[in-house]
Amino acid sequence: MKTNKLNEQAEGDDMTSAETAGGSGPDKAAPLLEVRDLQVEFKVRDNVTKAVNGVSYSVDAGETLAVLGESGSGKSVTAQAIMGILDSPPGRISGGEIYFQGQEILSMPENERRRLRGAKMAMIFQDALSSLNPVLSVGFQLGEMFRAHRGMSRKDAKAKAIELMDRVRIPAAKQRVGDYPHEFSGGMRQRIMIAMALALEPDLIIADEPTTALDVTVQAQVMDLLAELQREYNMGLILITHDLGVVADVADKIAVMYAGRIVETAPVHEIYKRPAHPYTEGLLASIPRLDQKGQELYAIKGLPPNLQNIPSGCAFNPRCARAEDVCRTDIPVLSQVTERDGTELVGRGSACHFWKETIHG
């Protein structure tokens, strides 16, 4: 269902492009969002946890970027840095820039930044039950968006809330607007979160594992709804997930993260066929498949790295079957992936010393 869009994007989808360099005002050619060399650390007493270590990615309007990785890979922290909702202290952005609609937002004064939040960029969290205030009705919480950003009256905001609940197909919205979060089912609650994020028709939505807490059948419904609304409003979507199944259906491109770095980027359909990083290979191999019934499931050996003590060289090297000496000493950079004959593969990058061996066998 996304194939036509994928082709559209293929041209302007070069992640290593530096089109926006030096642009300070809104720039037509600039991507909707561009993260450049972002670094985030958490400091508790003398323990520094390096959660994000130089992440760069970009999203265009109408495009879906899936950020993939296990817990602790830095995908959520990057998202929170974009939204400006990091817990700080202990969290601290120690480097990098984030451009939103051509404007650097990390250096923005807090009250300007606050006006972006919710209105221009919105976030959907994983666990809707804990992410909604238990003592306020859902209608009130939806209405807050209009009251805070549009200065609407309580009554008008409530009418808007009902409209939104209808929009995300919550049955009997008018009767349920005064209900509290715990009175809804998990799927309905996540719809409310989506409605809240969409309330002011933002340009960018960040969905942090939006379906992880839901039943499989409900997952598909919620994901379809999100994809549909994204298309309708032509929003950029960053979909944070560890579920490769979800990604295949809705994403345009993928960024795989490991230990706070992007280890591979690719258009979505290509990564399944030909991964260019051993970690991605491992992730794909660990998807359970029907034709493997009875066999033991594959798991990447070892444990995710300790972020207070990231292995030298490539952070993945202790778990990697291809690792050689260079992997233990030199940090691999994200480099352009090419065909055997040297033709560049658009939008593909790998941070592996041996990406050629990985992709071309």
Add this chain to the structure above:
Amino acid sequence: MGSDVERLVMGRYVVRRLGQLVVVVLGATMVLFACLFVLPGDPVGQIAGSDKARDPAVIEQLHKQYGLDKPLVVQYGSYVGKLAKGDLGQDYTQGRPVTEILAPKLLNTAKLAVVAIVFDVIIGIAAGVIAAMRRYSVWDITVTFSTTLAIGVPSIVLGMIMQWVFVIKLGWFPLISDGTFNSLILPAFTLAIIDAALVAQIARSTMLEVMGADYVKTAVAKGLSRPVVLLRHILRNSVIPVITYVGISFGALLGGAIITETIFNWDGIGLALVTAIQQNNNPIIVGVVTISVAVFVVLNLIVDLLYAALDPRIRLA
């Protein structure tokens, strides 16, 4: 939705809780009656005069008058019968109805309790909020240190220190209370400070807990301003446990602050209880206990109803 059903459920809940009130009052007074009965000393001895001058005939007459010649069960039965009509009996020393004696004292205790609880809430919540918002700062350390200290100090010591400083050294307040607001401040403050320390600690810890909640992150992500996030999303959720504590504490205060009322000579039911114990004035003792038990149970009920009103997840059942 279904507000009629909810109202019905709540009505039933209140009725059942009030039924419990009757059981608790009966139980408490029964135990108290038995205790006073087995205690040595003749309750009417004081009225009958000094030991030497006692006339056995007078004693017998008095026993008859107050029904003390009858068995315990009969005495208790007649007490309960009167209680049902709102009569707490007659006291031994003045021969006046207990309700008439205690009514103005209860009012005094209520005045003290209200002022104390207002101080308590203002000081406690303010200190807790400041400590939580400026965690690990000098403010936080000051609050943690001073509240721990305040909780450790018995009210009798604190009351005497207050008297020494503000009455004797500074002369701001009268030593002997005259029932005016001015003489109310010191005892109220003494009661409030220890309690406020607990309120501050509860407020601080619940604030910190709520500040880390996902829904607070959502509120920030929605682009709400700091005051809105703080008041509507953090404070509102933090005060719920505080209200429980304050409600119970208020109930206890209404039952008479024995030590504080005695130190400051505040003419409330706490002081009345102490005097009654010294004089073996059983009807007053039973009366004060009956009142405090009833007030405590009713306040607990109010707290529970308030709790349900503030947190929609709580169901009254």
